Amino acid sequence: MWYWEGDIRGCYSVKDGYRRLGVMTTQQSSVWNNVWKLQVPPKWKVFLWRALLNILPTLDNLIIRRVVDVNSCPSCGLDVECVMHIFCSCPYAVNVWQLSQIQIPPIANRNFVQWAEEWLGATTGFSSEMQGRICGVLHCIWSARSAAVWDAALPGPSALLSRLHAHWTAWLDTEHRRVAAIGRLPVTAPAQATSTTPIPFSCFVDASFHRPQRAPAFGFVVFGGEFSLVVAANGPLTCPYDPLLAEAMALCEALSWLKDNGYSGGSIYTDSSLLVSSLNSVSSFRNYFVYTLLACKHLINALPGTVVCFVNREANQVAHSLSKDVAAIAIRSVWRDVPHSFIEPMLANTI
Incomplete structure (x- = not known):
């Protein structure tokens, strides 16, 4: 035994x-x-x-x-x-x-x-x-x-x-809420965490379709204080030929990057006025576009003080050029601090 x-x-x-x-x-x-x-x-x-x-x-x-x-x-x-x-x-x-x-x-x-x-x-x-x-x-x-x-x-x-x-x-x-829910702490007790200091930013985002296959791609650029470049990125999207859906998915890509890197309290600019209005009034009808909008709103809520605004195409040329880059439909690329050469002239004009 x-x-x-x-x-x-x-x-x-x-x-x-x-x-x-x-x-x-x-x-x-x-x-x-x-x-x-x-x-x-x-x-x-x-x-x-x-x-x-x-x-x-x-x-x-x-x-x-x-x-x-x-x-x-x-x-x-x-x-x-x-x-x-x-x-x-x-x-x-x-x-x-x-x-x-x-x-x-x-x-x-x-x-x-x-x-x-x-x-x-x-x-x-x-x-x-x-x-x-x-x-x-x-x-x-x-x-x-x-x-x-x-x-x-x-x-x-x-x-x-x-x-x-x-x-x-x-x-x-989250831990405080969990403990409070089981009665170990009063519900009104403040969370132990200190408030996150927002990192100000300006983000420009766009989506494009590449002929002849109409392959979708996104592009976004993030600027920090004094309009210094933080990151530029582009890459492929997976969606049908639906420009509004592509714009929403591109916005979701930019928001995910901002959330993962601790940014909040900034402005995100898109040249799709319909996307901005759709974010403000999400339909109760459920389809892939609405689900993408809900994902965007969830990410925006996770970035306190962040707003999505409309700009014209001329002001969004950097993000548009990133999305139109021929390599964007094949591979995701990220440039930190130092931009790709093809957008340097546009960045100089933007700054």
Whole structure:
């Protein structure tokens, strides 16, 4: 008869097995318990747990498994990639930490678990809020690294931290509502999150059809303060020959990018007056166009202070040219900070 040692009933449980495994491999480091006590989204906890176990698909691990042959950091290209390099010593990560104004422990020839013990261990002086913020920055750095690998586009540190702040605020607000709903907090209690500082922007968006197949494509451009270029993008759409539907889908593409990158409180311009009026009076009749409008309105509501306005075609030439680019019907392209050469003259006239 089998008997599990350490349990009064002799029964095995995953929790006890995990505890035993932690004792054998980590000498009872408090980091392993504190990971699950962090007040952060669950996927951040799982990510940090995988990083501590060194089972993230970093290039040094992929080389061991013979998945890749070359190890060069996709974020900086200056050193081999490992967990400590990605999160601590990579120049990109260093810029993110400096911009976040979080004083992380020094590396000092530590491995990742030893470094994590400095801010997540039992004797650390870091508050639970600061521990959550560090975990969030680590997760965002990993997301940026993944974007560099799969999308060949590394987001800027400021955009990365804006996205983190938006996600962190949204999760805290949702968590407060969940706790309040089960009666642990008064419903009128304020959310723990601080208000998100809007990042002002101006976004121009358009859609076009390319002859002879009438292939649809979108294009949008985002300007920041003092009309400085933030991003320009274009790519294919999947829809029938319906100009109004294409305009709505192009707007949805621009809104999704703005939401993912933490922007709000700006103006979005389209040269379709019918689209603007349709947004203000969505029909109760359900078809694909109405569903696209509802998706747009949901995204607009997620960007407080954002409005959609009409402009004439002359004022929307940059977005229109992006949507008419012959490559737009084949592949999605994104230009950050530095525009493609074919829209540079129009940007100069716009600015």
